[in-house]
Amino acid sequence: MLKFHKVSKIYPPDIRALNEVDFEVAPGEFISIVGQSGAGKSSMLRLMTGQDKPDEGDVFIEKLSIKDLTNEDLPFLRRKIGVVYQDIKLLPKKTVFENVAFAMEVGGYEASKIEHEVPKILELVGMEGRLDSFPAELSGGEKQRVAIARALAHKPILLLADEPTGNLDSINAWEIVQLLLKINHYGTTVVLATHARELVNSIKKRVVTLEHGRVASDEQHGRYRL
Ligand SMILES: Nc1ncnc2c1ncn2[C@@H]1O[C@H](COP(=O)(O)OP(=O)(O)O)[C@@H](O)[C@H]1O
Ligand SMILES: [Mg+2]
Numbered sequence: 001m002l003k004f005h006k007v008s009k010i011y012p013p014d015i016r017a018l019n020e021v022d023f024e025v026a027p028g029e030f031i032s033i034v035g036q037s038g039a040g041k042s043s044m045l046r047l048m049t050g051q052d053k054p055d056e057g058d059v060f061i062e063k064l065s066i067k068d069l070t071n072e073d074l075p076f077l078r079r080k081i082g083v084v085y086q087d088i089k090l091l092p093k094k095t096v097f098e099n100v101a102f103a104m105e106v107g108g109y110e111a112s113k114i115e116h117e118v119p120k121i122l123e124l125v126g127m128e129g130r131l132d133s134f135p136a137e138l139s140g141g142e143k144q145r146v147a148i149a150r151a152l153a154h155k156p157i158l159l160l161a162d163e164p165t166g167n168l169d170s171i172n173a174w175e176i177v178q179l180l181l182k183i184n185h186y187g188t189t190v191v192l193a194t195h196a197r198e199l200v201n202s203i204k205k206r207v208v209t210l211e212h213g214r215v216a217s218d219e220q221h222g223r224y225r226l
Pocket of ligand 2: 041042043163
């Protein structure tokens with residue numbers, strides 16, 4: 001479903017953020033990409049979303065080449081992928097319901113479908129009791145749940161999470177990881193980029209460790225060893 005083939009990403013003048021990365025993700029996997037700050041985790045995720053292009057090699061989402069990505073491919077890619085970040089940007093003047101509904105409107109869904117689906121998605125993330133709350137009324141963990149619901153609104157096959165627990169305390173961080181595991185359990189492939197060692201060690205799924213832009217290890221039931 002997702003493949004990196006000899007991928008290098010070079011930022012000017014000569015920072016090799018990624019160096020000949022080979023990496024494959026099968027449908028249904030849960031993968032943690034770990035490594036210290038600057039190891040290249042976010043660079044990897046930006047290639048998966050098509051925000052960046054590789055300088056060498058190529059990234060494939062299903063059959064789609066990121067190297068050769070055109071504007072016409074972007075809607076296809078957007079439908080396939082949902083993304084959440086450390087920095088949670090909900091629309092402040094919209095309610096929880098409206099934030100998720102808006103993502104579906106942009107995706108071209110019909111109003112009746114949106115009315116029907118949004119409560120179900122918010123129930124999945126445990127926010128069914130807060131449909132009419134505004135973002136300012138939510139805790140960090142609750143905001144991240146809504147952001148995850150929004151990322152799931154168009155039913156992506158792949159959910160990318162870049163340090164989704166970076167601004168959360170350890171209990172909320174743990175709950176967000178549990179939520180990602182539940183989403184994966186229901187069939188969505190999940191790629192979690194994080195430097196949170198304790199969290200990764202508790203997940204007991206595949207761990208890819210980056211060091212200076214290279215894959216230093218790739219293990220099933222892995223641990224964060226750095
Ligand atoms: N837009 C950019 N311009 C220049 N250098 C960058 C840019 N983005 C990332 N880098 C560099 O690439 C390397 C990898 O960064 P990044 O992928 O953000 O790592 P991580 O997410 O693991 O902390 C770092 O050395 C970083 O300074
Ligand atoms: Mg990062």
